[in-house]
Amino acid sequence: MVNQQWQWQKAPAQPVQPVQPQPVQPQPVQPQPVQPKGFSRTASPVASTLQALRQEGRPAFIGYFPYGFPDVPTSLEAMRVMVKSGVDILEIGLPYSDPVMDGPVIQAASKCAIDNGVKVDGVFDAVRQVQADGARALVMSYWNLIMHHGVADFAARMAEAGGSGLVTPDLIVDESGEWIEQSDRYGLDRVYLVSPDSTDARLQITSRAARGFVYATSRMGVTGERTSMSNSAQNLVARVRHAGAPYVCVGIGVSTAQQASQVGAYADGVIVGSALVHCLLDDEGRPRKDRRKALDSLAEVCSDLRWGISQSRK
Numbered sequence: 001m002v003n004q005q006w007q008w009q010k011a012p013a014q015p016v017q018p019v020q021p022q023p024v025q026p027q028p029v030q031p032q033p034v035q036p037k038g039f040s041r042t043a044s045p046v047a048s049t050l051q052a053l054r055q056e057g058r059p060a061f062i063g064y065f066p067y068g069f070p071d072v073p074t075s076l077e078a079m080r081v082m083v084k085s086g087v088d089i090l091e092i093g094l095p096y097s098d099p100v101m102d103g104p105v106i107q108a109a110s111k112c113a114i115d116n117g118v119k120v121d122g123v124f125d126a127v128r129q130v131q132a133d134g135a136r137a138l139v140m141s142y143w144n145l146i147m148h149h150g151v152a153d154f155a156a157r158m159a160e161a162g163g164s165g166l167v168t169p170d171l172i173v174d175e176s177g178e179w180i181e182q183s184d185r186y187g188l189d190r191v192y193l194v195s196p197d198s199t200d201a202r203l204q205i206t207s208r209a210a211r212g213f214v215y216a217t218s219r220m221g222v223t224g225e226r227t228s229m230s231n232s233a234q235n236l237v238a239r240v241r242h243a244g245a246p247y248v249c250v251g252i253g254v255s256t257a258q259q260a261s262q263v264g265a266y267a268d269g270v271i272v273g274s275a276l277v278h279c280l281l282d283d284e285g286r287p288r289k290d291r292r293k294a295l296d297s298l299a300e301v302c303s304d305l306r307w308g309i310s311q312s313r314k
Contacts, residue, residue, distance in 0.1 A: 041187075045165070046189045047189070047211070059312060060268065060269035062088065063302065064251075064271065064276065065082060065276060066095050071116055074291055074295075077295060079092070079129065081298050081302070082276065083133040086303060088269075089136040089269065091273070093109075094140065095114050096110060096141070105281065109281070124160075127158065132162075136164045137164055139158065146166070155179075155182035156182075159187065159188060164188065166188065166190065168191070183211065188211075190210055191214070193216075196217070200239065200243065203245075204243045204244060206243075206245075208244060217236075218250055218251065218253045218263070238266075251270075254305075255274065255275035256305075257307055262312070270305070279294055279297040
Protein backbone atom coordinates (compact mmCIF):
# COMPACT_ATOMS: atom_id res chain seq x y z
CA MET A 1 0.00 0.00 0.00
CA VAL A 2 1.33 3.29 -0.95
CA ASN A 3 1.32 5.72 1.90
CA GLN A 4 -0.05 9.06 0.93
CA GLN A 5 0.87 12.18 2.97
CA TRP A 6 -1.92 14.62 3.24
CA GLN A 7 -0.89 18.20 3.64
CA TRP A 8 -3.30 21.04 4.49
CA GLN A 9 -2.73 23.94 2.29
CA LYS A 10 -3.92 27.45 3.09
CA ALA A 11 -6.44 28.69 0.64
CA PRO A 12 -5.23 31.56 -1.44
CA ALA A 13 -6.28 34.94 -0.08
CA GLN A 14 -9.25 36.48 -1.75
CA PRO A 15 -8.98 40.10 -2.82
CA VAL A 16 -10.73 42.49 -0.34
CA GLN A 17 -13.55 44.40 -1.92
CA PRO A 18 -13.64 48.02 -0.87
CA VAL A 19 -16.73 49.02 1.08
CA GLN A 20 -18.66 51.65 -0.73
CA PRO A 21 -19.89 54.35 1.66
CA GLN A 22 -23.63 54.65 1.80
CA PRO A 23 -24.94 58.13 1.26
CA VAL A 24 -26.22 59.69 4.50
CA GLN A 25 -29.68 61.03 4.22
CA PRO A 26 -29.93 64.44 5.92
CA GLN A 27 -32.37 64.41 8.82
CA PRO A 28 -34.75 67.31 9.06
CA VAL A 29 -33.85 69.71 11.88
CA GLN A 30 -36.53 69.71 14.52
CA PRO A 31 -37.34 73.18 15.79
CA GLN A 32 -36.43 73.64 19.44
CA PRO A 33 -39.27 74.70 21.68
CA VAL A 34 -39.07 78.32 22.67
CA GLN A 35 -38.37 78.56 26.37
CA PRO A 36 -39.95 81.37 28.33
CA LYS A 37 -37.62 84.07 29.54
CA GLY A 38 -36.23 83.17 32.94
CA PHE A 39 -36.41 85.16 36.12
CA SER A 40 -33.99 87.98 36.76
CA ARG A 41 -31.40 87.39 39.45
CA THR A 42 -30.48 91.05 39.82
CA ALA A 43 -30.61 92.59 43.26
CA SER A 44 -33.43 94.95 44.17
CA PRO A 45 -32.37 98.38 42.86
CA VAL A 46 -34.20 100.31 45.57
CA ALA A 47 -33.05 98.00 48.38
CA SER A 48 -29.47 98.48 47.16
CA THR A 49 -29.90 102.25 47.52
CA LEU A 50 -31.47 101.94 50.96
CA GLN A 51 -28.66 99.66 52.09
CA ALA A 52 -26.00 102.10 50.88
CA LEU A 53 -27.72 104.99 52.67
CA ARG A 54 -28.08 102.92 55.84
CA GLN A 55 -24.33 102.42 55.81
CA GLU A 56 -23.94 106.19 55.48
CA GLY A 57 -26.10 106.62 58.55
CA ARG A 58 -29.14 108.33 57.05
CA PRO A 59 -32.54 107.40 55.64
CA ALA A 60 -33.57 107.98 52.04
CA PHE A 61 -35.41 111.04 50.83
CA ILE A 62 -38.24 109.73 48.66
CA GLY A 63 -40.18 112.32 46.70
CA TYR A 64 -43.39 112.04 44.70
CA PHE A 65 -44.42 114.08 41.67
CA PRO A 66 -47.16 113.43 39.10
CA TYR A 67 -46.13 113.04 35.48
CA GLY A 68 -47.69 115.66 33.20
CA PHE A 69 -48.45 118.28 35.86
CA PRO A 70 -48.84 121.16 35.19
CA ASP A 71 -47.67 120.08 31.74
CA VAL A 72 -45.24 117.44 30.53
CA PRO A 73 -42.12 119.65 30.11
CA THR A 74 -42.61 121.31 33.49
CA SER A 75 -43.17 117.98 35.23
CA LEU A 76 -39.91 116.67 33.80
CA GLU A 77 -38.12 119.82 34.91
CA ALA A 78 -39.67 119.52 38.38
CA MET A 79 -38.35 115.97 38.70
CA ARG A 80 -34.89 117.16 37.66
CA VAL A 81 -35.03 119.90 40.29
CA MET A 82 -36.05 117.34 42.93
CA VAL A 83 -33.11 115.05 42.17
CA LYS A 84 -30.64 117.94 42.16
CA SER A 85 -32.09 119.12 45.48
CA GLY A 86 -31.50 115.83 47.28
CA VAL A 87 -34.20 113.31 46.38
CA ASP A 88 -32.72 109.78 46.35
CA ILE A 89 -35.75 107.86 45.07
CA LEU A 90 -38.46 109.51 42.98
CA GLU A 91 -42.00 108.19 42.75
CA ILE A 92 -43.41 109.25 39.38
CA GLY A 93 -47.16 109.44 39.71
CA LEU A 94 -49.46 108.26 36.93
CA PRO A 95 -52.50 110.57 37.00
CA TYR A 96 -55.77 108.74 37.58
CA SER A 97 -59.34 109.93 37.28
CA ASP A 98 -60.44 108.44 40.61
CA PRO A 99 -57.51 108.81 43.05
CA VAL A 100 -59.36 107.58 46.14
CA MET A 101 -56.27 107.61 48.38
CA ASP A 102 -55.06 111.07 47.39
CA GLY A 103 -55.85 114.33 49.10
CA PRO A 104 -56.95 117.59 47.42
CA VAL A 105 -53.44 118.69 46.35
CA ILE A 106 -52.59 115.55 44.39
CA GLN A 107 -56.17 115.28 43.12
CA ALA A 108 -55.90 118.78 41.64
CA ALA A 109 -52.57 117.94 40.04
CA SER A 110 -53.88 114.68 38.60
CA LYS A 111 -56.92 116.38 37.11
CA CYS A 112 -54.68 118.99 35.49
CA ALA A 113 -52.48 116.29 33.93
CA ILE A 114 -55.47 114.31 32.68
CA ASP A 115 -56.97 117.45 31.15
CA ASN A 116 -53.65 117.86 29.33
CA GLY A 117 -54.19 114.46 27.72
CA VAL A 118 -51.35 112.66 29.49
CA LYS A 119 -50.93 109.01 28.47
CA VAL A 120 -49.22 106.11 30.21
CA ASP A 121 -46.70 105.74 27.39
CA GLY A 122 -45.06 109.04 28.25
CA VAL A 123 -44.10 108.02 31.76
CA PHE A 124 -41.20 105.92 30.47
CA ASP A 125 -39.49 109.11 29.26
CA ALA A 126 -39.70 110.43 32.81
CA VAL A 127 -38.26 107.17 34.13
CA ARG A 128 -35.28 107.41 31.79
CA GLN A 129 -34.60 110.99 32.78
CA VAL A 130 -34.77 110.36 36.54
CA GLN A 131 -32.44 107.38 36.26
CA ALA A 132 -30.02 109.39 34.10
CA ASP A 133 -30.07 112.23 36.65
CA GLY A 134 -28.91 109.84 39.35
CA ALA A 135 -31.99 108.82 41.36
CA ARG A 136 -33.97 105.61 41.46
CA ALA A 137 -37.24 105.85 39.54
CA LEU A 138 -40.40 104.16 40.78
CA VAL A 139 -43.78 104.60 39.14
CA MET A 140 -46.71 105.04 41.53
CA SER A 141 -49.99 104.01 39.96
CA TYR A 142 -53.43 102.72 40.72
CA TRP A 143 -53.58 99.16 39.46
CA ASN A 144 -56.37 99.67 36.92
CA LEU A 145 -54.05 101.77 34.75
CA ILE A 146 -51.43 99.00 34.66
CA MET A 147 -54.06 96.35 33.92
CA HIS A 148 -55.48 98.43 31.08
CA HIS A 149 -52.01 98.98 29.61
CA GLY A 150 -51.01 95.32 29.97
CA VAL A 151 -48.98 94.05 32.92
CA ALA A 152 -46.36 92.17 30.90
CA ASP A 153 -45.84 95.03 28.45
CA PHE A 154 -45.59 97.60 31.23
CA ALA A 155 -43.00 95.51 33.08
CA ALA A 156 -40.93 95.02 29.93
CA ARG A 157 -40.98 98.72 29.06
CA MET A 158 -40.25 99.72 32.64
CA ALA A 159 -37.18 97.49 32.66
CA GLU A 160 -36.06 98.75 29.25
CA ALA A 161 -36.29 102.34 30.52
CA GLY A 162 -34.13 101.48 33.51
CA GLY A 163 -36.90 101.90 36.07
CA SER A 164 -36.81 100.29 39.49
CA GLY A 165 -40.40 99.13 39.90
CA LEU A 166 -43.90 100.07 40.99
CA VAL A 167 -45.67 101.48 44.03
CA THR A 168 -49.24 100.14 43.93
CA PRO A 169 -51.42 101.81 46.60
CA ASP A 170 -54.60 99.86 45.85
CA LEU A 171 -53.13 96.43 45.04
CA ILE A 172 -52.96 93.77 47.73
CA VAL A 173 -50.66 90.77 47.58
CA ASP A 174 -53.54 88.31 47.20
CA GLU A 175 -54.52 89.87 43.86
CA SER A 176 -51.08 90.55 42.41
CA GLY A 177 -50.07 87.17 41.01
CA GLU A 178 -49.46 88.47 37.50
CA TRP A 179 -47.47 91.43 38.76
CA ILE A 180 -45.33 89.22 41.00
CA GLU A 181 -44.54 86.99 38.02
CA GLN A 182 -43.66 89.85 35.68
CA SER A 183 -41.71 91.85 38.25
CA ASP A 184 -39.65 88.76 39.08
CA ARG A 185 -39.09 88.20 35.38
CA TYR A 186 -37.62 91.67 34.88
CA GLY A 187 -36.08 92.30 38.29
CA LEU A 188 -38.49 95.08 39.26
CA ASP A 189 -39.41 96.15 42.77
CA ARG A 190 -42.88 95.70 44.29
CA VAL A 191 -43.84 98.30 46.88
CA TYR A 192 -47.05 97.56 48.79
CA LEU A 193 -48.76 99.79 51.33
CA VAL A 194 -49.66 98.88 54.90
CA SER A 195 -51.51 100.94 57.49
CA PRO A 196 -51.78 101.07 61.28
CA ASP A 197 -54.87 98.87 61.20
CA SER A 198 -53.16 96.08 59.18
CA THR A 199 -53.16 92.80 61.08
CA ASP A 200 -49.93 91.04 61.97
CA ALA A 201 -50.82 88.26 59.53
CA ARG A 202 -51.32 90.80 56.75
CA LEU A 203 -47.99 92.45 57.56
CA GLN A 204 -46.23 89.09 57.26
CA ILE A 205 -47.84 88.33 53.89
CA THR A 206 -46.98 91.78 52.57
CA SER A 207 -43.41 91.75 53.89
CA ARG A 208 -42.71 88.41 52.21
CA ALA A 209 -44.10 89.54 48.85
CA ALA A 210 -42.63 93.06 48.79
CA ARG A 211 -39.39 93.81 46.99
CA GLY A 212 -37.55 97.07 47.64
CA PHE A 213 -39.39 98.28 50.74
CA VAL A 214 -42.75 98.27 52.45
CA TYR A 215 -44.61 101.60 52.39
CA ALA A 216 -45.95 102.30 55.88
CA THR A 217 -48.66 104.96 55.93
CA SER A 218 -48.32 107.20 58.96
CA ARG A 219 -52.06 107.17 59.58
CA MET A 220 -55.36 106.14 58.08
CA GLY A 221 -56.86 108.42 55.44
CA VAL A 222 -55.82 110.22 52.28
CA THR A 223 -52.52 111.89 51.47
CA GLY A 224 -51.90 115.47 52.48
CA GLU A 225 -49.81 117.84 54.56
CA ARG A 226 -50.18 117.71 58.35
CA THR A 227 -48.98 119.95 61.16
CA SER A 228 -47.94 117.01 63.34
CA MET A 229 -47.12 113.31 63.12
CA SER A 230 -48.72 110.62 65.26
CA ASN A 231 -46.87 107.85 67.08
CA SER A 232 -48.76 105.22 65.09
CA ALA A 233 -46.20 105.37 62.29
CA GLN A 234 -43.29 104.43 64.55
CA ASN A 235 -45.26 101.56 66.03
CA LEU A 236 -46.21 100.38 62.56
CA VAL A 237 -42.58 100.42 61.38
CA ALA A 238 -41.61 98.24 64.34
CA ARG A 239 -44.41 95.80 63.54
CA VAL A 240 -43.49 95.60 59.86
CA ARG A 241 -39.85 94.94 60.70
CA HIS A 242 -40.92 92.23 63.13
CA ALA A 243 -42.97 90.74 60.27
CA GLY A 244 -39.78 90.35 58.25
CA ALA A 245 -39.43 93.42 56.03
CA PRO A 246 -35.79 94.51 55.73
CA TYR A 247 -36.69 98.08 54.72
CA VAL A 248 -39.69 100.17 55.77
CA CYS A 249 -40.34 103.71 54.53
CA VAL A 250 -42.98 106.10 55.88
CA GLY A 251 -45.24 108.49 54.00
CA ILE A 252 -48.53 110.43 54.14
CA GLY A 253 -48.47 113.66 56.08
CA VAL A 254 -44.76 114.56 56.06
CA SER A 255 -44.41 118.19 54.99
CA THR A 256 -41.72 119.94 57.05
CA ALA A 257 -38.04 119.42 57.81
CA GLN A 258 -38.87 118.81 61.46
CA GLN A 259 -41.37 116.07 60.59
CA ALA A 260 -38.92 114.55 58.12
CA SER A 261 -36.26 114.44 60.83
CA GLN A 262 -38.71 112.88 63.27
CA VAL A 263 -39.70 110.13 60.82
CA GLY A 264 -36.14 109.56 59.61
CA ALA A 265 -35.08 108.65 63.14
CA TYR A 266 -36.86 105.30 62.86
CA ALA A 267 -37.69 104.72 59.15
CA ASP A 268 -35.44 103.67 56.27
CA GLY A 269 -36.94 106.33 54.04
CA VAL A 270 -39.08 109.47 54.35
CA ILE A 271 -41.73 109.83 51.64
CA VAL A 272 -43.02 113.31 50.75
CA GLY A 273 -45.64 114.07 48.11
CA SER A 274 -48.26 116.75 48.70
CA ALA A 275 -45.80 119.28 50.12
CA LEU A 276 -43.76 119.07 46.90
CA VAL A 277 -46.70 119.15 44.50
CA HIS A 278 -48.14 122.10 46.42
CA CYS A 279 -45.16 124.21 45.30
CA LEU A 280 -46.61 124.35 41.78
CA LEU A 281 -50.18 125.20 42.84
CA ASP A 282 -51.55 128.61 43.78
CA ASP A 283 -53.96 129.35 46.61
CA GLU A 284 -56.89 128.47 44.36
CA GLY A 285 -55.53 125.02 43.64
CA ARG A 286 -54.55 125.92 40.07
CA PRO A 287 -51.11 125.69 38.46
CA ARG A 288 -48.93 128.68 39.31
CA LYS A 289 -48.44 130.94 36.32
CA ASP A 290 -44.84 131.80 37.12
CA ARG A 291 -43.28 128.37 36.55
CA ARG A 292 -39.76 129.55 37.31
CA LYS A 293 -40.72 130.77 40.77
CA ALA A 294 -42.69 127.60 41.34
CA LEU A 295 -39.65 125.45 40.52
CA ASP A 296 -37.45 127.62 42.73
CA SER A 297 -39.92 127.08 45.56
CA LEU A 298 -39.80 123.33 44.91
CA ALA A 299 -36.00 123.35 45.11
CA GLU A 300 -36.12 125.23 48.41
CA VAL A 301 -38.65 122.85 49.98
CA CYS A 302 -36.66 119.81 48.82
CA SER A 303 -33.44 121.23 50.23
CA ASP A 304 -35.10 121.92 53.60
CA LEU A 305 -36.54 118.41 53.76
CA ARG A 306 -33.21 116.87 52.80
CA TRP A 307 -31.52 118.83 55.58
CA GLY A 308 -34.10 117.64 58.09
CA ILE A 309 -33.61 114.04 57.00
CA SER A 310 -29.83 114.38 57.28
CA GLN A 311 -30.24 115.47 60.92
CA SER A 312 -32.54 112.61 61.90
CA ARG A 313 -29.83 110.31 63.29
CA LYS A 314 -27.41 112.79 64.82
